Amino acid sequence: MATSLPDDLLIGAEDEVAIRQDLVLVALGKRPADTLLRVDRLLDVHTRSWRDDQEIAIKGRRIAWTGPAGTYPGIAARRVEKPGLAAVPGFGEVHKHIESTHLTPEWEAALVLPRGNTWTCEASHEFSNVDGPNNLAFWFEARRRGSPLKIFPLPGSAVPPTAYEWGGGWYGYDEQKGFLKQSLMVAGLDEVMDWPAVWNPENPSYPRLWGRSAPPSSSAAWSRAMAPACATPPRSAPSPPPAWPPTTRRGRRRKCGRSWPTASSSSCGPIRCRR
Numbered sequence: 001m002a003t004s005l006p007d008d009l010l011i012g013a014e015d016e017v018a019i020r021q022d023l024v025l026v027a028l029g030k031r032p033a034d035t036l037l038r039v040d041r042l043l044d045v046h047t048r049s050w051r052d053d054q055e056i057a058i059k060g061r062r063i064a065w066t067g068p069a070g071t072y073p074g075i076a077a078r079r080v081e082k083p084g085l086a087a088v089p090g091f092g093e094v095h096k097h098i099e100s101t102h103l104t105p106e107w108e109a110a111l112v113l114p115r116g117n118t119w120t121c122e123a124s125h126e127f128s129n130v131d132g133p134n135n136l137a138f139w140f141e142a143r144r145r146g147s148p149l150k151i152f153p154l155p156g157s158a159v160p161p162t163a164y165e166w167g168g169g170w171y172g173y174d175e176q177k178g179f180l181k182q183s184l185m186v187a188g189l190d191e192v193m194d195w196p197a198v199w200n201p202e203n204p205s206y207p208r209l210w211g212r213s214a215p216p217s218s219s220a221a222w223s224r225a226m227a228p229a230c231a232t233p234p235r236s237a238p239s240p241p242p243a244w245p246p247t248t249r250r251g252r253r254r255k256c257g258r259s260w261p262t263a264s265s266s267s268c269g270p271i272r273c274r275r
Contacts, residue, residue, distance in 0.1 A: 008061045009143050011184045019062065026057060026064035029074030033057040036076035038069050041086040056087060061148075090118030095154075095191075099126040105142035109149035118150065123190040125156025132159055132169020136182060155179045156190035157212060163197065163204030176212045189213075 005022055006015035025031040035058040042054035057065035057072055065072060098108045098120065108120070128135050139153045159171040179186045189212065192198055197205035 005060060009146065010140055013184060016184075019060070023059060023062055023064045026059045026074065029072070031059075032074060033059050033064060033072070033076040034078070036072060036079045037087070038079070038081045039085050039087045040083060042066060043086065043088040045089060050086070054087070088116065091116045093117060093120040095123050096120050097124075097126065098122050098151075099124060105139060105149065105151055106145075106147050109142065109147050113149060118148070119152065120149065121152045121154055121187050123154045123156065125158040125161075125190055125193075128156045128159040128169045128171065129161065129167040130169070132167075132171065132175075135169070136179060136186070140183070140185070150185075152185050152187040153179070153183075154188050154190040155186065157192045157209060158190070158194060162194050163208075171212065172208050173211045173213075 006012075006018060008015070008019055022031065026033050037056040037058060039054055039056070041050045041052055042056070043049075044051050051068075053069045054066060055069045055072055056063055057074070057076065093112075098105065099122075101108070103111075112120075122139055124135055124139065127138060131138070135155055136153055139151050143149070143151060155171055155176060157171065159169045160167055176189060192209060194203075194205055194209070197203040197209050200206060
């Protein structure tokens with residue numbers, strides 16, 4: 001009897017249970033496999049050794065069973081033999097910035113899949129600063145449309161990059177909690193690049209960065225209340241900012257200033273620099 005299974009594109013709890021229940025039955029030979037693939041060698045990553053003359057039972061997008069050729073207990077819709085070839089588990093990128101290549105996920109897939117890369121943890125902080133609220137939708141769209149490359153987003157902590165910048169996103173505790181709740185494919189939190197905001201409690205980004213992990217129970221919005229920021233420029237011009245200490249960049253000295261956020265304010269002005 002045929003069973004209706006999820007498309008197995010985006011990982012979800014209920015779908016994952018249904019898929020794995022089916023794979024168990026396929027591995028036991030109680031349900032048919034889609035493909036039985038025979039190869040000369042299979043890499044066993046648990047023993048770190050090669051196993052000769054192996055078969056791989058495939059159901060949908062998953063491997064249900066592996067073992068010596070001729071020992072699979074069930075049947076398969078088709079059999080494929082690849083003499084002279086070896087099989088290894090899909091390679092993965094644990095930290096990558098696809099966005100830095102200016103490629104969309106489907107084009108990234110076209111480049112890396114032929115080289116064995118089947119999944120990637122995308123450390124997204126560039127796109128997050130352009131269209132932060134739609135971060136997950138962007139990274140999941142190609143997969144939703146059938147791309148074989150699995151992308152596990154890591155929403156960036158550098159959103160905004162520093163307390164003195166504004167853009168298209170602002171990520172604090174509530175935002176990170178929302179990402180983790182929205183999808184099991186959100187693998188964690190992207191890197192921290194604003195080192196002064198990590199160690200200096202007086203830095204305006206300090207409470208936002210530390211608050212993304214565990215804000216005090218007395219206030220779920222602690223980080224946003226302590227260091228409010230804005231995703232878009234305010235409608236009215238900000239008051240003249242205080243002078244910022246001169247810095248040297250590429251041989252030129254600049255003096256930058258801005259309006260510092262306070263606990264009672266709800267917006268911040270853009271950086272204004274003068275030579």
